[in-house]
Each structure stands twice: as structure tokens, then as C-alpha cells.
Amino acid sequence: EIVLTQSPGTLSLSPGERATLSCRASQSVSSSYLAWYQKKTGQAPRLLIYGASSRATGIPDRFSGSGSGTDFTLTISRLEPEDFAVYYCQQYGSSPWTFGQGTKVEIK
């Protein structure tokens, strides 16, 4: 199975700053079949990005995804207060679908 490694584990930033989150795969993710989710405590995960760079319905354009092969990035251009959460990547290029361990974006 494809193992996804997210870095950093925790990102301490202030509102208005730029957040760059990394997701590295143990082998190439076919067709850039990579998604990103936001998770807040007590809430359902929220799909942000699919196909490595396509924003899901209703997702603000401050969220962007990029990358291919084994290296993917989620960028939040300017952090809003509601963006502080845990972010997960998921690959769906090869079954079993697998997730990264998450990056927590916390208020500095």
C-alpha cells in the first residue's frame, strides 16, 4: 500500500500568514489522485481538494493544491481564524485508499 507522510506535524502560524503543508507518498500516486481534507474537533472532515489541485464545491480560493508523482502541497494563502484545524491528505490512485497522519495548523 502507498504510505503518505505529512510534514510538518504541527505548523504554528498567525492569522494572515501563508501555510504550506507537504504530503509525500512512498510511491508515485497515479494520475495525481490525491485529496486534502480539513478536520476540526467534533466535526466531520471537509473535502478541500481532489485531483491534487481541484477545489471542491464551496472551498475558498485561498486554498490551493499542487504536485504530482510523490510530492504534493496544500497551500493556504492567507490564514483565516476558521482555518486552524488538522489537515489530512489521501491517495486514491491505488487501493487500499490511504491517508497521511495529519498536519495540525495552530495559532501562534
Place this chain on the structure above:
Amino acid sequence: QVQLQESGPGLVKPSETLSLTCAVSGYSISSGYYWGWIRQPPGKGLEWIGSIYHSGSTYYNPSLKSRVTISVDTSKNQFSLKLSSVTAADTAVYCCARDVSYFDYWGQGTLVTVSS
């Protein structure tokens, strides 16, 4: 708006079978897509368990396949998870979601604790 809601016992004894149901509203399961289960043990990451199509076709994570059964009831617009021979390692928040290979709609999740 598609909504999913998990239900089932919050406490299961070791060696017994965990059973959960996911009720779907705002979309008919019979219309298509796969429907899946994902779990998150306390302090750990997300793990996909398996998914089912409205026809009953399933695919499972090989790491759990020997203990997992997912079924669908289109008349009630719901699908279910059974995980047998549970241990403390199966303690987790269990979420259901619509599986379009990625997961676009999720339930909030339900905590299942395995303990005697």
C-alpha cells in the same frame, strides 16, 4: 445536501462484533456511488475500512478484510458495518462517507470503545 449519520453502540466487549449503521439523506444510495467507512483511533490517523456499491459490490482494506462485512439496505437508504473479533485496538471514531474514490460527504462520526 447529502447528509450521513452514524448510529450504533458506543461500547463493545472484546471478541464481540461491532455493528454500526449509516443513514443517508438528501441522496438515494440506489442512484450510484460507493459508500464507505473510515475510522480514526484516538491520537492516530485516518484508516479506510471498506466501501460498498448500491448493488452490494464491496471492496475492503486488506488489513481488515478478514473481519469486516459491509452491507447495504437501499429500501432504508442506509448501509452498515460489522467488524468481528474486536480488540482494544479497534477503539476509534467510526465515520461513514460517500466514496467517489475520495470522500466528498462525511458523517460526524461515532466513538466506539472496546472494553469489558
